[in-house]
Amino acid sequence: MTSSNDVPVPTQRMEERLYTNRYLVDEGHPHVRLRRRAIDSDELKSLVRLCPAGCYSKVERGRVELSLDGCMECGTCRVVCQATGEIEWSYPRGGFGVAFKFG
C-alpha cells in the first residue's frame, strides 16, 4: 500500500478493466472533441490521470490525445475543462455509447 504522497500506479491495464463493459460505438460521431490551444492546459493534462476510462493519453511532444474507447460518459473531463474551453462535450446520439449491464 502506498502513502497518499506519491502517486501509486495501477495494477491492471485499462483494456482489461474495461473488457467486460458493453458499448455501441457511433462510428464517425465522437461525442467528445478536443478544441486544441497552442499549449495544453494543466487541466487537460490532468485528465490523463483523472479520466476513469483512460481516454486521455500523452503522446509525442507531450500533447494530450483523446480516444473515446471505453468512455463511460461520466462527465469528469467536461467539468475539469469547463473553464479552459478545450473540450466540447455532449452525450452520444440516443442509444449509442456505454450500456451498463448492472450499473
Add this chain to the structure above:
Amino acid sequence: MSQHFDAIVVGAGPAGNAAAYVMAKAGLSVLQIERGETAGAKNVQGAILYADALERIIPEFRDEAPLERHVVEQRVWLLDERSHTGMHYRSDAFNEDRPNRYTILRAPFDQWFASKVREAGAVQITDTTVTGLVRDDDNRVIGVETDRDGAPLLADVVVLGEGVNGLVGRRAGLRPELDPAHVALAVKETIFLSEEVVQERFNLEGEDDGVVIELMGDVSAGMVGTGFLYTNRESISLGVGCLLANFQETQIPAYVLLDRLKAHPSVAPLIRDGETREYVAHLIPEGGYDAIPRLAGDGWLVVGDAGQFVNSAHREGSNLAMTTGRLAAETVVALKHEGLACSAAHLARYRQALEQSFVMKDMRKYRRLPGILHNNKHLLTTYPRAISQAMQSFLRVDDVDKRAKERRMLGQFRQARGGWRHIFMDALKMARAWR
C-alpha cells in the same frame, strides 16, 4: 402519436421514473424520453434502495421489483493502511415483512421501474437524447428538441430528471456549471461470486439477507471521500468516490484507489476469487443545500441529481430523486385539476412541497458539511490512523502496564492532531455540521 402532451419527462432514472409514473397514473398524458438503449443503461448506484420513497409511489413494489438482498446488517469501517476499526449492527428486527433497505443493481431496477411507467400509460421513447428546450416568444418552455428527425415535442411542462451532468438545463442557462469541489467522481466494480459464497463470507442465513459496509479513512487516500461494499444476491458491489477537486490536487487515478481497496487486507478476503463483470464510473452531486439551483420556472421543473438532491452524510440520493420526482408530479397534477397553467408562480408550489418534506429539512441540516470536510481533510485520515494505533496498543498484551498504555494512547491522539485544542475544535466543527 399526438404531438402535445400534458408533460414531458427527460430521463428514466429514479427521479424521472417517479415523476412520469405519478403523472401518468393520475391520468395525464406523459411522454418520457431516455437517451440509453434501455432505462438504466447509463446509470450507476452503490446501490442501496430505501423502500419508503418507492413504497409511497408503488406500494406493491416488493412483489415485482428486481431486488437483490434486504439489509440485515450495517457495518461502518474506519480503515488505515492495514486495519479496520468497525461498528457492526445486525438485528433480526430487519427481517420484517416490509424491509426498509435493499441492495439493488440499477440497470435491471431502472428497467423495471420504467416498465411500470409504461403500464401506467405514459409514452416512453428510449435511444433518444434530448438536445434542447423549446421556448415560446415569452420565453416560456413549451417542449423539447431531440436528436431524432421530426418536429419538436411539445407539452405544458417539462420535468428535467436528467441526472448530475444535466446538459439540457445547463445549456439553457437554468443552472450554473458543476464546481469540482461540489461533485464527486465514483468508480465501482460488480464482482461475481456464488450465492453460497456470499452468504458464507458475510454470515448470512439466506439468499435474501444482505450486509452493507460503508468505508472511511484510508480508502480515500487523504481526499474527501468514502467507499462502500454491498452484498448482492450473487455479487458484491465495491466502490470508492472522492471530490473531483481532490482528485485534481492529488492526481491519483480513481481506479488506483479502487485497486488499493481491493487489495486491502480487510477487503481482499471478502472478494477473493470473484469475477469482475463490470467497471463503471459516475459523478455524484455533493454540493449540498447551497448548491441547489433554481428548481422551477415557466414550463419547467428540476428533479433528482440535476437539482443536487444528494445527502452525502447519509448516502441518500435515489430516495431523494424519487421523492422530488413524486412531489414535482403531484404539483403538476394538482395544477391540472385546478385548471391552472404551469407558470413559474404556480410551479413554485413544488419548492414549498419540498420545504415541508424531509428532503429540504435534511438538505438544510447538513448544509455546512461539504465545506467543513473539504477544508478539514485530516478528519478523514488522522483520526482513523490514531484510532488504529490506539486499538493496537490496547489489544496487544505485553509488559507495559495499563495506565502507561492509556497515557500513551491519549498522547498519540494529541500528537496526531497537534494538541487537544485542535481535537476540541474538530469535535466542535463536526457537532455543528451535524446539528
